[in-house]
Amino acid sequence: MAFEEILVYVVIALVIGFALGWFFVKAQITAIEARYRAELERWKVEAAGEIRKDSVNRSRSTLKGKIAEQMAPLLPSFGYLSADARFIGSPVDYIIFDGLSAVADEKGSSIRIVFMDVKHGSATLTRTQRVIKKAVDERAVTWQTLHLADA
Secondary structure (H helix, E strand, O other), rough: OOHHHHHHHHHHHHHHHHHHHHHHHHHHHHHHHHHHHHHHHHHHHHHHHHHHHHHHHHHHHHHHHHHHHHHHHHHHOOOOOOOHEEEOOOOOOOEEOOOHHHHHOOOOOEEEEEOOOOOOOOOOOOHHHHHHHHHHHHHOOOOOOOOOOOO
């Protein structure tokens, strides 16, 4: 055999070897992709269940908070007459006109105005509520009467 013939066989063998190697690696990659796709789908199903459970828990917590906000004047820890409290819900839960019932019954002559937000669990004031609290603490509160002209 001539050198050229051997070189042709070696080149053919290398090409066949590379082709077989490429097909082998491609098959391995496809198998790995399939395995990880199956794991991803399994994880999605598990995560969806956890996400639903978390969503339900958050919803329950929100509902409990809203119920607590509405029921607060009935609790002994409220500290004010429920008749003096006005629920507004946002940006704070209550404005309490402490002593208003006594004034209405002509048993008192002054009131104190209290802004109150009811929190459930470890909830904290929102940024807006903190700004309102700061305004109240700094006594940045005024009274204004708007007179409307007869039409």
